[in-house]
Structures are given as structure tokens and as C-alpha cells.
Amino acid sequence: MDFNTPAWLEQMIAHTTWRDLFYKLAEAHPDCLMLNFTVKTQDTRGRSRLWSTACQQLEVFSRVLRTSLSTLLDGGEENLEKNLPEFAKMVCHGEHTYLFAQAMMSILAQEEQGGSAVRRIGQEVQKSAHERGHDASQITLALGTAAAYPRACQALGAMLSKGALNPADITVLFKMFSSMDPPPVELIRVPAFLDLFMQSLFKPGSKINQDHKTQVHPHSGLRCQCRRNVEEEQETHCKSNFIMIN
Structure with missing residues (x-):
């Protein structure tokens, strides 16, 4: 006692x-x-x-x-x-x-x-x-590396909060990650964000916004960036350039 x-x-x-x-x-x-x-x-x-x-x-x-x-x-x-x-x-x-x-x-x-x-x-x-209907996207981003990249944080946070991809925000991220000095790929390696990609690209019945002619390239490019960095980190742990799927 x-x-x-x-x-x-x-x-x-x-x-x-x-x-x-x-x-x-x-x-x-x-x-x-x-x-x-x-x-x-x-x-x-x-x-x-x-x-x-x-x-x-x-x-x-x-x-x-x-x-x-x-x-x-x-x-x-x-x-x-x-x-x-x-x-x-x-x-x-x-x-x-x-x-x-x-x-x-x-x-x-x-x-x-x-x-x-x-x-x-x-x-x-x-x-x-x-x-459960809770928006924890801001907490997720705050605990990661997003705070150091406010533009990317704003674009990613907006899509996570709405639970839907947005052509303008996708383009912002695409341009940042295809630049000579891209943010760390961990920023977009968020399961909820990747799920949105999978649904928009591969879910039967879903359609990519036809008004945004080049949207398919940022979509595919960001997906490629996530996967390619994983493979290269395992082999060389070196920083890689961005590859866009044509």
C-alpha cells in the first residue's frame, strides 16, 4: 500500500x-x-x-x-x-x-x-x-516535414481535408517536386493522400477532370515520384531527380 x-x-x-x-x-x-x-x-x-x-x-x-x-x-x-x-x-x-x-x-x-x-x-x-469523420490532416502535416514547405502544406492539407484531389493543388505539388530542389518525398507519402490517387486513377467509374488537360501527368508523375524514391533510397540512399511519366 x-x-x-x-x-x-x-x-x-x-x-x-x-x-x-x-x-x-x-x-x-x-x-x-x-x-x-x-x-x-x-x-x-x-x-x-x-x-x-x-x-x-x-x-x-x-x-x-x-x-x-x-x-x-x-x-x-x-x-x-x-x-x-x-x-x-x-x-x-x-x-x-x-x-x-x-x-x-x-x-x-x-x-x-x-x-x-x-x-x-x-x-x-x-x-x-x-x-470516424474527424479531420486530422493538419496534425498529420504538423508532425511531418510539411511545416517547412508552406505552399505544399496548404495544397496537401486542402485535399486531405476535403477528401478529394484538386487539379490546381496537384499542379502546385507537381511543379514543386519536378523542380531542381524538390521537397522531401515523405511530404506526400501519406496513405490517405495515396488512397485518393488510387481512387482517381484506378477506381472503376472515376474520371479525371477533362477540363484540366495535363492533370494526368501530374497525377502519374507524383505517384512515380513516391515509388521511385522508395526504390532508390533502398539501393543508394541518394537524392534523385524527378521522372515524369509521358
């Missing part, structure tokens, strides 16, 4: 009925210091079961996030598919939880060991947020 934890509180949180009551009271009265202390105490005892309450406590949420992320990473593909929806639900509880979780995952994604797996989880959560 912790020195600052009253004995009567220890006895109460040992029972499921009282624990559930404390969680409900904490949700109804988030500013109550006694209830906040109780929630943290229950989390310390391994009893933090209601994420909606944990999400209101940064200290508690960070613990739950760390534990949940470790579970996803250590359990293999089958475990990932099984638990990812619940993990995404927790992260998408609110804007503050989404920002905190994505910021942490963007840092972990830079690690050589396990970084790619964390990046994938972050992308899946981003997709889940979009499916």
Missing part, C-alpha cells in the same frame, strides 16, 4: 463495484481532486479499464498508451488486426489524446528497430480517425 493512500480507499478499490462507481463519478466530476487521485491509484493497481476516463488524465493515458502499444507490437500480425480497432478508438477519444499519441508514435517511428511497425500503427489510427 502506498503511504499516501488511505486504508479505506484501498479496501474500496479492491472490489469491482466500487471501482466502477469511482470511474463513473470521475467522468461526471473531472475536476474533483479526490476522484482523480482514486483513478490514478486504480491505474497503479492495474485496474484502469475504462479508457474514456483514462483519456482525461495525461499521466494515466500515457501509461495505457505505452502498454497498449507494446501489446500491439509484440503480438504479431494477428494480434495487431484484433486489437488495433480498440486502440484506435482510445486514441481518437479526443483531439488531445490523438495529438499526444500521434506525437509519441512519430518519435518512435524514427527508431531503426520497430520504427516501421509504429509508423504503420500511426497511419492506421489516422485512417480510423478519417473514417
